[in-house]
Amino acid sequence: MWRHRPFLDLGLFGRGRRLPRHLAGLSELELLNRANREQELSNFLEAAQIYEVLSEKTLEQKQIRSGYLFLQSGRSYIQADQTGLAMDCIKQGLSILAKAGRMHMIIQVGNRIVSELNYRDRRNEAQLVTNWLDVSLNGSIQAFGRSSIEVDPTRPRLPLKCLLCGGTLIPNEVEWLDQNTAECPYCGSPIRGGEGG
Ligand SMILES: [Zn+2]
Numbered sequence: 001m002w003r004h005r006p007f008l009d010l011g012l013f014g015r016g017r018r019l020p021r022h023l024a025g026l027s028e029l030e031l032l033n034r035a036n037r038e039q040e041l042s043n044f045l046e047a048a049q050i051y052e053v054l055s056e057k058t059l060e061q062k063q064i065r066s067g068y069l070f071l072q073s074g075r076s077y078i079q080a081d082q083t084g085l086a087m088d089c090i091k092q093g094l095s096i097l098a099k100a101g102r103m104h105m106i107i108q109v110g111n112r113i114v115s116e117l118n119y120r121d122r123r124n125e126a127q128l129v130t131n132w133l134d135v136s137l138n139g140s141i142q143a144f145g146r147s148s149i150e151v152d153p154t155r156p157r158l159p160l161k162c163l164l165c166g167g168t169l170i171p172n173e174v175e176w177l178d179q180n181t182a183e184c185p186y187c188g189s190p191i192r193g194g195e196g197g
Pocket of ligand 1: 164185188
C-alpha cells in the first residue's frame with residue numbers, strides 16, 4: 001500500500017506493520033488516542049506498534065508528522081526493551097525529517113533518544129544514533145550545537161498533553177506557528193500556550 005518511498009538516503013526498512021485485528025477500522029485520530037493512552041499506561045510495545053503503523057500511514061501525505069511518529073515509535077520500542085525494532089524506526093524518522101528540513105526537530109528528539117539509550121546503557125546504539133544525527137544534519141552537528149535543547153523562555157507554557165490526541169507535549173519538540181500557538185507534533189492540531197494542562 002505504501003510502495004512509493006521517496007526517502008532512501010539512510011536506507012529504509014518498511015516492515016509494513018499491520019494493526020492488531022481489534023484496532024482495525026479505527027480512524028487515524030482514534031489510533032493516535034489509543035497509542036498515547038497505551039504509552040501513558042506504560043504499555044510501551046503496544047504503543048510503539050500503533051505509532052509505527054501511523055507513521056507508515058502518514059508517510060505520503062504528512063511527512064513531518066510521519067517522521068515524528070517514527071521517532072516516537074522508536075522511543076516506545078526503547079522503553080519496551082526492543083532496541084532492535086527501535087533502531088529501524090529511529091533511522092527512518094531521522095531520514096524523513098532530514099528530507100523535510102526539520103533540523104530543529106531532529107536535534108531535539110535525536111539528542112533525547114541518545115540520552116535515553118545511554119541511560120539504558122545501550123552505548124553502541126547511542127553511538128549509532130549520534131552518527132545518524134550527524135548524517136541527517138549534513139555533518140554539521142557541531143554547528144547546530146546542543147544548547148538549543150533548552151526551552152525558549154519567551155514562549156508561553158504549553159499544556160502537558162494535546163487536548164485532541166492526548167499526546168505528551170515536550171516543549172522544545174513542538175513547532176511554533178506564532179508567538180502563542182504551537183503545533184501538536186502527533187496530530188497537527190494547534191495548541192494555545194498558557195492554557196490549562
Ligand atoms: Zn495532538
